Amino acid sequence: MVEKIQRVAQEIEAAQIGNAAELEQFRIAYIGRKGAIASLFDDLKQVAPEQRRQVGQELNQLKNLAQARFDQAQEQLSSTTAGTATEAAFDFTLPPVPNTLGTRHPLSLVRSEIVRIFERIGFNVADGPEIEDDWHNFTALNFPENHPAREMQDTFFLSEDRDKLLRTHTSNVQVRLMENQKPPLRSIMPGRVYRNEAISARAHMMFHQVEGLYVNKGVSFKDLKETLYYFAKEMFGQDTRIRFRPSFFPFTEPSAEIDISCFICKGEGCNICKQSGWVEIGGAGMVDPNVLSNCGIDPEVYSGFAFGMGIERITMLKYQIRDLRLFTENDVRFLRQFKGVI
Numbered sequence: 001m002v003e004k005i006q007r008v009a010q011e012i013e014a015a016q017i018g019n020a021a022e023l024e025q026f027r028i029a030y031i032g033r034k035g036a037i038a039s040l041f042d043d044l045k046q047v048a049p050e051q052r053r054q055v056g057q058e059l060n061q062l063k064n065l066a067q068a069r070f071d072q073a074q075e076q077l078s079s080t081t082a083g084t085a086t087e088a089a090f091d092f093t094l095p096p097v098p099n100t101l102g103t104r105h106p107l108s109l110v111r112s113e114i115v116r117i118f119e120r121i122g123f124n125v126a127d128g129p130e131i132e133d134d135w136h137n138f139t140a141l142n143f144p145e146n147h148p149a150r151e152m153q154d155t156f157f158l159s160e161d162r163d164k165l166l167r168t169h170t171s172n173v174q175v176r177l178m179e180n181q182k183p184p185l186r187s188i189m190p191g192r193v194y195r196n197e198a199i200s201a202r203a204h205m206m207f208h209q210v211e212g213l214y215v216n217k218g219v220s221f222k223d224l225k226e227t228l229y230y231f232a233k234e235m236f237g238q239d240t241r242i243r244f245r246p247s248f249f250p251f252t253e254p255s256a257e258i259d260i261s262c263f264i265c266k267g268e269g270c271n272i273c274k275q276s277g278w279v280e281i282g283g284a285g286m287v288d289p290n291v292l293s294n295c296g297i298d299p300e301v302y303s304g305f306a307f308g309m310g311i312e313r314i315t316m317l318k319y320q321i322r323d324l325r326l327f328t329e330n331d332v333r334f335l336r337q338f339k340g341v342i
């Protein structure tokens, strides 16, 4: 019996415990209820009563030895497995997280599309300041001095004397072009404009327009119509029709509101066109002779047409977007829906 105990003690001392499976094997072999030590305790009954106390003590020592060996091996293993676990967090076989490319803003896409269409028929692109003076935004454009028209445009004035302001339309660039260049002029001018309006689904204090101007000898309303007709077909589809409604702007005479036939319902009537079959995209007209002379162009020699369209308006129609605020919130769930290269 004592020999047996010594042999088991040697085995325990020599046991190789290198991983969790071996640790479990060790536990079953020595500590478990059916293990070597338990069966030795069973054998204790057969030991002569006078030796039993002595053998029992040795057996208890063996039991402690086995437990100590187990605890030590377990601790060693858990510290090494912790190390392995951190290494395992880097799984080099996993596919990489793809790099997501940004997309163009819908307003940029539509602006580029508009610019490209007009470039094909000989328009070049011009630019002007967003912080403007009264002359270029109003006076040169034939807005009478102290006329309520200035208020009509909900202007953000930047100076007490009202001479510095945020441009309310891109028509200021018309003036700057006509002042600085000699006809023929054929330009489109996309840009940001500002009006003091409460922000809602249908109005914003900041939006975009694209202005068009053609000044030459003998330019007529017919040229304006054909140019915008070409644009409407290229932008909204070849079966698009166009309509002009009489209107008023101080800087054009005659003036018109431009409508296109609703490309959603093809003129049948739907909720985009409010059942009318037509949707408005901007204003236009023949450059007022006063504006030409304000800019140093002889209205007896030259005539011209101008138009201004809302880029948000066209984008909303094209993509059926119902809330203007989406354009400035920059919510990626909205922006990601627009894919394009231009």
Ligand code: PHE
Residues within 6 Å of the ligand: 168, 169, 170, 171, 211, 249, 252, 282, 283, 284, 285, 306, 307, 308, 309
């Ligand atoms: N500037 C006008 C507006 O903002 C639009 C327009 C431009 C009308 C050119 C006629 C000619 O409402």
